[in-house]
Amino acid sequence: MKPKIFVTRKLPEETMKLLKEHCDVKIWEQEDLPVPREVLIEEIQEIDGLYCLLTEAIDKEVIDRAKKLKVISNMAVGYNNIDIESATKQGIAVTNTPGVLTETTADLTFSLLMSVARRIVDADCFLRNGNWKTWSPMLLTGQDIHGATLGIIGLGRIGEALAKRAQGFNMKILYHNRTRKYAVEERLNIHYVELEALLRESDFVCILTPYTEETKNLIDEEELSLMKESAILINSSRGGIVNEEALYKALLDQKIWGAGLDVFEEEPVSLESPLLSLPNVVVTPHIGSASIQTRHLMAQLAAENLIGVLNGKSSNHIVNEADLKFNSNK
Helix, strand or coil, X not given: CCCEEEECCCCCHHHHHHHHXXXXXXXXXXXXXXXXXXXXXXXXXXXXXXXXXXXXXECHHHHHCCCCCCEEEECCCCCCCECHHHHHHCCCEEECCCCCCHHHHHHHXXXXXXXXXXXHHXXXXXXXXCCCCCCCCCCCCCCCCCCCEEEEECCCHHHHHHHHHHHCCCCEEEEECCCCCHHHHHHHCCEECCHHHHHHHCCEEEECCCCCCCCCCCECHHHHHHCCCCCEEEECCCCCCECHHHHHXXXXXXXXXXXXXXXXXXXXXXXXXXXHHXXXXXXXXXXXXXXXXXXXXXXXXXXXXXXXXXXCCCCCCECCHHHHHHHHCC
């Protein structure tokens, strides 16, 4: 008999075909609505594998209901929506989809940077609303990107890809990371600095670090106060790394010049969020990896991860593999 799996959202046709070749598949059919929690709790009790998205909170309560679950395959790089500790205790592998979305997310990050700096959204609305009457010397002026200083917080794959894009604009590149990367510094001609120095010196600060307890509210009122009044903050990593209340106040009081946000503390973000009322903020709905090609690759990789674990194979994409082995050796 094929292993039973539950898929929490409709996927591309080729991915569904692959899953059905290897598994007995049940899917939540309502493409634009996350699976209700009560449905997830019911379905997880009898399945061998779960294919999920960031929209599902796979916490201890959900995991404890699983009776024979072997793998949770997350169609994302991040996995802070999953209680890794509870999964590991139950012997459940958790997989993610790194690598395939690196370049696409770096594209989006630099797009946000450019959009805020050159006021692209402002200019679009200005024209469409019939406000363009004449050319004016200081009309819709923004910030230069070429020759500016870029500060990258979190130098993983996406951070490196962003640095390569910045080189084309002759930017000076600073970075701060949990561990210093000497080889990358030499290869990309970038410079390691402490966080405080990065915030003080950068014209653009891009956050590309994972969300953890250590990075929660990493950018708060104190950190924002260190930034230049002309500086722009970009977050395309995870919500919660930036304290949104502090960011709103800094933007409102013009302590920093602008922000570009693809992620929020609560998603979908409420239309009542004060950040959405500010003209110096460009927002997008968590679309860092949203190119057609990349989303297809992510979906396929998540399917391959799930099938691999169910077939007893190891994978570089099992995020808790070391802890699973440790537990099994006890």
